[in-house]
Amino acid sequence: MTGELISAKSGVLTASGSAPGLPSLIVRAGGNAERRYLEFFAAQIRNRNTREAYLRAVLDFLGWVETDAGITDLLDIEPLHVAAWIELKTRTYEPQSVKQKLSALRHLFDWLVTGHVLSTNPASFVRGPKFSYTQGKTPILTPTEARQLLRSIPTETLVGLRDRALIGLMVYTFARISAALTMNVKDVYRKQETLWVRLHEKGGKRHEMPCQHNLKEWLQEYIEAAGIAENPNGPLFRSVDRKTKQLGANRLDRQRAWAMVKRRALQAGLETAGICNHTFRGTGITAYLENPEAKLEHAQQMAAHSDPKTTRLYDRRSDQVSMDEVERIGI
Numbered sequence: 353m354t355g356e357l358i359s360a361k362s363g364v365l366t367a368s369g370s371a372p373g374l375p376s377l378i379v380r381a382g383g384n385a386e387r388r389y390l391e392f393f394a395a396q397i398r399n400r401n402t403r404e405a406y407l408r409a410v411l412d413f414l415g416w417v418e419t420d421a422g423i424t425d426l427l428d429i430e431p432l433h434v435a436a437w438i439e440l441k442t443r444t445y446e447p448q449s450v451k452q453k454l455s456a457l458r459h460l461f462d463w464l465v466t467g468h469v470l471s472t473n474p475a476s477f478v479r480g481p482k483f484s485y486t487q488g489k490t491p492i493l494t495p496t497e498a499r500q501l502l503r504s505i506p507t508e509t510l511v512g513l514r515d516r517a518l519i520g521l522m523v524y525t526f527a528r529i530s531a532a533l534t535m536n537v538k539d540v541y542r543k544q545e546t547l548w549v550r551l552h553e554k555g556g557k558r559h560e561m562p563c564q565h566n567l568k569e570w571l572q573e574y575i576e577a578a579g580i581a582e583n584p585n586g587p588l589f590r591s592v593d594r595k596t597k598q599l600g601a602n603r604l605d606r607q608r609a610w611a612m613v614k615r616r617a618l619q620a621g622l623e624t625a626g627i628c629n630h631t632f633r634g635t636g637i638t639a640y641l642e643n644p645e646a647k648l649e650h651a652q653q654m655a656a657h658s659d660p661k662t663t664r665l666y667d668r669r670s671d672q673v674s675m676d677e678v679e680r681i682g683i
Contacts, residue, residue: 387467534603
């Protein structure tokens, strides 16, 4: 396979000929192994985030099995090696993250088996850690904390307007950070005499939501101040140019968005630990469900969840109930 292949950092395809940068186990296995390895990431995984996560897991495992387990031939990898690596990962990662890593190995080795690179899949019969959650673990904000954060963002600058619009979008539409950052200017549009947003969610879902009145105002102010209305195909949320300290033409990425969120939370004086991009999805869903007239099925629809069980993971109303109840312990 010539042309462009895979960069471990970005998930974009780059390499040629002998494919420098590939794991040495894959290179030593021969040309067909290289081709199948690269085709797996290029052709089998369409979601960029999944591709990056799978690539990190595969590179980690292949590096470990060679340096720590002493394996020099891809054919010598056995279920015992996979099981030992999974056990090692359970010491530092949450169960769901470990299961994702195991899934990456299973899918890659399956692809190598169907391509006649391997005869069996060494990850097929390795069991991942069990876990069962009735509630998500991502920290969320109370409505008071969310208002405190949003109101603390200075809006005298274009960057401040951008940050308020982005955080507001995630709170009021329950949008994932990836869906928010992939938006173009044209994904904010007028419909039925109000402002709507179009989100491109996981699995290729196109999800449309009307804007709450605060979000409507914040998006309009940001777009007008940024002067991007005439560039409908350009990115909506843009990174800051390091030289000019102004918004540039490049799309804001998740890591910079996360750094922004942590910085804004610190400036707002919030003490909730672990605030991240995903915090605002749970914050919005919980705030909505606290309304007596709210319905779970409507929250599921707004969050673009296919299963109501997923929506319930974001419902943290029980946290407040628990706090109220423990105060009744009269000691």
